[in-house]
Amino acid sequence: MIKKQRQTIILNFLKGKKIVAVETLSNELKIPLTTLRRDLTELEELNKIVKLHGGVEYKEPAFIYEDFFEKKIKDNVKEKETIANKAIKKINKNDSIFIDSGSNGYFIAKNLKADLNLQIVTNSIYNVLELVKNGHENVYLLGGKFTNVTGAILGFEALEALKNYIFDKAFLGVNAVDEEGFIYTTSPEHAQIKIEVIKNSRESYGLADSSKMDRKSFYKFADKESIKLI
Structure with missing residues (x-):
């Protein structure tokens, strides 16, 4: 599975949930922890998730209002x-x-x-x-x-x-x-x-x-x- 597909699966899994443990995410999606941690780091840099101690939370897309x-x-x-x-x-x-x-x-x-x-x-x-x-x-x-x-x-x-x-x-x-x-x-x-x-x-x-x-x-x-x- 290519990285982009894997990261989309991760985001879809997190949507609508509260904090999910990293180990739970790894087990449920059958993604090795080392690979998962790299993906989570990239997704956090893209402002799509928030990494917490031992867990992760989906970040809802912000709504953009007009600025001057x-x-x-x-x-x-x-x-x-x-x-x-x-x-x-x-x-x-x-x-x-x-x-x-x-x-x-x-x-x-x-x-x-x-x-x-x-x-x-x-x-x-x-x-x-x-x-x-x-x-x-x-x-x-x-x-x-x-x-x-x-x-x-x-x-x-x-x-x-x-x-x-x-x-x-x-x-x-x-x-x-x-x-x-x-x-x-x-x-x-x-x-x-x-x-x-x-x-x-x-x-x-x-x-x-x-x-x-x-x-x-x-x-x-x-x-x-x-x-x-x-």
């Missing part, structure tokens, strides 16, 4: 820079792209060079400022209601405008990805924008650093089948 944009761009900066660079490598010259609001989209806008001659649509004022600073000329900002917490443009006007666009690539902010691969954002208003963008894009990518994994948020808008995760 100014705070989010200071969190997990190295990971977000890495995600931005991976996303940029997927963009071809002369592409039409959508860059979503949020901190991961912001890092794409911040690092995206103008020599690709792109057509860029975004629903974030912060993205526009970075793109213009980098020399991009064909930048379009959706109209609608400005949301102070995330810096996003949302609402009816934005949705109506999106219906007129076709994108080669779309890069969407993700607030959480649960264990089953469902992808979340924090409100129906944010979700409506993302769903419309996915419908009008040839390729859609979700941007998620490690703090978003195995967690949930308020509104489910996609899964790993409908968009690719970076």
